[in-house]
Amino acid sequence: MDLGPYLILASLEGAVTAAVLALTAVGLSLVFGVMRVVNIAHGEFFMLGAVIAWWIAHSMGGHPAIGFAVALVVAPLIVGVIAVLADMTILKRVNYDPERTIVATIGLLYIIQQLTLMTYGPEARPVEAPFNTRLAIPWFEHGENGWQMIWPWGLGTTSYKLAVIGAAAGVLLGVWILMTRTRAGLVMRATQADRDMALAFGIPVEKVYALVFGLGAALAALAAVLIVPIQQAHYLMGADPLLLSFIVVIIGGLGSLPGTVLAAVLIGLSDGIISVFFSPTLAKILATLLVGLVLVFRPQGLFGTRHS
Incomplete structure (x- = not known):
């Protein structure tokens, strides 16, 4: 069989990685972007989403689709509320200072991780997919009778x-x-552009920060x-994301x-293709090398703006 089918298979796996990574x-x-906070605990919000999804699916019973559908709504909401509470009780108290928020979110990371270990345990546990039909993908090959469709194993x-x-x-x-078509998005972008000016116009910046922090965590979940x-759901699964x-x-x-979306597609597809043909470790090494090159030659990133 030619290289093409293998490349398509690797690209599909990479597309799944890219989709989850983009979210x-x-x-x-x-x-x-809005808060100027580097959230080191972001991976643990991801992990919490998976663990809560397992707990809901395990508790619901019945058809897997029922538990999964409930988890799809409830888990991000729970994680979002936890993030809002963390913002109000921790980040707000350090006045969103860049250095102190890094330390604070590192502490939050270990608190969430260890509490999950104590309650959920160290085991990796699967959640059954609501549907999982196997779909064969055709391939076109040129033979003696011209182009024909085949179904490679x-x-x-x-x-x-x-x-x-x-x-x-x-x-x-x-x-x-x-972000672009609603009043809430306009308020977020105004807060991002100039916090002091937003305060002067009566925008409740601290409430915006809490909601943005909760939204970011909910997307990860x-x-x-x-x-x-x-x-599988595991208490250490937040590190790679x-x-x-x-x-x-x-x-x-x-x-x-x-x-961010474009970079996620590039990294996700390259990770899937390189992992299939070479090794997952090489994919991570090349991604890290790419970051180094971006920081050297274009510190603001592909779509970022340079600040004076």
């Missing part, structure tokens, strides 16, 4: 993986509409709920949503 990284980018995906890609695209479109039927999200946000441009 997670957009949440991180929103928090930094092993070339296929599942209906759930395609649904993950579609769901992530829909949510990202919703976030874009929220939603990404985790989507991916947990493919992976956090690292990749930082890579994506730096490459795309700090605070730039279009840049």
Whole structure:
């Protein structure tokens, strides 16, 4: 069989990674763009989403689709509320100072991680997908009788993986509409542009910060709920999403949503293709090298703006 089918298979796996990574990284980018807060605990909000999804699915029983549908709504809401409370009780008290918020979110990371270990345990636990039909993918090959369609063995995906890609695209479109076409988005962008001016015009900046922090965490949790039927819920699963999200946000441009999505697609697809043909470790090394090159030659990222 030619290289083409293998490349398509690797690209599909990469597209799933890119979809989940885009959701997670957009949440991180929103928090930094509006609040200028580097949220080190972002990966733990991702992990919480997966663990809560497992708990809901395990408690509901019945058809897997019922528990998953409930988890898809409830888990991001719970994580979002936890993030809002963390903002009001921790970040607000350090006045959103960049250095102190880094230390504060590192502490929040360990608190969430250890509480999850104490209550959930160290085991990795799966969540059953609501549907998981195997879909074969055709390939076209030129033979003695001209072009013909073949069905190579092993070339296929599942209906759930395609649904993950579609769901992530829909949510990202919703976030874009929220930020560009609604009053709430206008308030967020005004706060991002000039905090003091926003305060002068009567915008409740601290409430905006709390809601943005909660929204960023909810997006990470939603990404985790989507991916947990493919992976497994584990109390240490937040490390890789956090690292990749930082890579994506730096490459795309700090605070730039279009840049973040584009960088997530590039990193996700390259990670899937390189992992299939070479190794996952090499994919992470190349992504980190790309960050270094961006920081040297274009510090503001692909879509970011240079600050004077």
